[in-house]
Amino acid sequence: xxxxTKKTKSWTEYLDHAxxxxxxxxGERVKELLAFMGINQDTLAKIKEAxxxxxxxxxxxxxxxxxxxxxxxxxxxxxxxxxxxLTQLESEL
Numbered sequence: 001x002x003x004x005t006k007k008t009k010s011w012t013e014y015l016d017h018a019x020x021x022x023x024x025x026x027g028e029r030v031k032e033l034l035a036f037m038g039i040n041q042d043t044l045a046k047i048k049e050a051x052x053x054x055x056x057x058x059x060x061x062x063x064x065x066x067x068x069x070x071x072x073x074x075x076x077x078x079x080x081x082x083x084x085x086l087t088q089l090e091s092e093l
Contacts, residue, residue, distance in 0.1 A: 026089075033085055 021035040023044065034040075054061070069075050069082075 030089055033089065 021031055022040050023031065023034055026034070069078070
């Protein structure tokens with residue numbers, strides 16, 4: 001009886017996100033990155049809705065995330081890329 005659980009998506013639905021995004025007031029590179037990560041207007045609305053709850057824990061969450069990523073050697077380069085992408089995204093939004 002799973003009345004209150006979110007229905008899982010098939011793996012093909014996740015691939016559809018990589019095609020496009022409906023966020024338009026950004027550069028093409030940022031648009032490509034948003035599409036790759038599956039971020040659209042609905043995602044942004046959910047983030048904005050949850051922001052006031054998460055904001056007090058922002059520093060703690062970021063610190064814990066980067067400590068986890070940088071503790072794995074082969075992910076250190078990926079974490080550098082994520083930082084660049086987030087910085088670029090934040091400056092364009």
